[in-house]
Amino acid sequence: MLIAEVFHSIQGEGRFAGVPSVFVRTSGCNLRCRWCDTPYTSWEPEGEERSVDSLLSKVRGFDCEHVVVTGGEPLLIPDVVPLTRQLAADGHFVTIETAGTADQPVSAALMSISPKLANSTPVGTNWEDRHDQRRHRPEVIRRLIHKYDYQFKFVIDAPGDVTEVEEYLSEFPEADSRRVYLMPQAIEPGPLQEKAAWLKDAAASHGWKLSPRLHVELFGNTRGT
Ligand code: SF4
Numbered sequence: 001m002l003i004a005e006v007f008h009s010i011q012g013e014g015r016f017a018g019v020p021s022v023f024v025r026t027s028g029c030n031l032r033c034r035w036c037d038t039p040y041t042s043w044e045p046e047g048e049e050r051s052v053d054s055l056l057s058k059v060r061g062f063d064c065e066h067v068v069v070t071g072g073e074p075l076l077i078p079d080v081v082p083l084t085r086q087l088a089a090d091g092h093f094v095t096i097e098t099a100g101t102a103d104q105p106v107s108a109a110l111m112s113i114s115p116k117l118a119n120s121t122p123v124g125t126n127w128e129d130r131h132d133q134r135r136h137r138p139e140v141i142r143r144l145i146h147k148y149d150y151q152f153k154f155v156i157d158a159p160g161d162v163t164e165v166e167e168y169l170s171e172f173p174e175a176d177s178r179r180v181y182l183m184p185q186a187i188e189p190g191p192l193q194e195k196a197a198w199l200k201d202a203a204a205s206h207g208w209k210l211s212p213r214l215h216v217e218l219f220g221n222t223r224g225t
């Protein structure tokens with residue numbers, strides 16, 4: 001499978017923010033978010049072909065309980081199934097980070113779902129229509145939240161996005177509001193703090209949580225951190 005990078009860092013977002021983790025980042029995505037923070041896995045996918053065995057060997061070298069399989073979109077890749085199953089069998093806590101538009105019978109202790117709102121659409125590009133047609137797959141979301149422990153992470157760019165999250169979640173009345181995180185759309189610390197200031201109250205008023213983006217705060221969104 002095409003792998004962009006494997007590295008050790010701390011989880012920057014959501015329920016396990018701050019937890020040391022190994023990241024296995026697959027390359028390739030069926031979406032093209034306007035603000036994608038890993039364009040080397042989507043707009044211009046790059047990486048090297050790696051076998052499941054070589055990835056398992058690399059992960060074992062870090063001696064780290066938490067492993068995050070992220071992308072790109074990892075749930076497009078069949079080899080992610082044997083990879084996650086063996087990681088779980090080895091005793092790892094496996095988190096999958098997905099946009100929730102594809103499904104595979106993976107082994108995951110946490111399915112971290114980041115649905116893409118209208119603010120992600122790359123307006124004016126040749127991906128605009130494909131992106132908009134693909135970004136919302138409610139039947140996939142339902143399967144994922146019934147099958148796995150999960151969290152939702154929404155990237156918020158402007159106050160109007162909060163209303164869109166309300167509308168989105170109304171499609172899934174079974175979703176637990178305590179597992180919903182809002183994250184400011186920003187790849188630099190200044191704009192991140194600015195948006196977090198108003199987002200905190202918006203999240204609290206709905207019973208949701210504000211998620212940090214520690215990789216932006218601490219490392220300025222540098223690749224491999
Ligand atoms: S789904 Fe994720 S990896 Fe794919 S384009 Fe959007 S932000 Fe980038």
